Amino acid sequence: MTRAAPAYWLMKSEPFKYSWDDLVAEGEGTWDGVRNYQARNNLAAMQVGDEAFFYHSREGLEIVGICTISVAGISDPTDETGKWAAVKVKPKEKLARPVTLAAIKAEPRLAEMQLIKQSRLSVCGVTAEEWNIIRTMAEG
DNA sequence: GCCAACGTTGGC
């Protein structure tokens, strides 16, 4: 399956477990351990070349960087049943200015973001419009 | 650290 334009995502991580800096240090990270069906469906829909915001949850509460999907459609190596999905990501760029959850909530055009609507979903879809708005907000 | 929101599980 191919797609003309890259899709956009937002992936949450608790920085004390796995932070943006950890990903940069590793060079490539496996996004595994997801045990939510909706998040899994998002993971399974990802393709190489898609881009994702890296969001720090619990602490920070902000988008800190952008990563690209480097390997798609793999099964979660931490899962023995084989039914959970994972991808590999590489850091692409660190945002000049992190975009905080508060800033996202304060922007009416972002009120419909899956991030806002489903606060507990750890892998969210982002529309191209939302992506561009946040990229603009992240410019220094 | 607390707790609300939400997803999952299991008894009936």
Place this chain on the structure above:
DNA sequence: GCCAACGTTGGC
């Protein structure tokens, strides 16, 4: 198939 109990996530 319903729903109460339970576990987890994530904002505050």
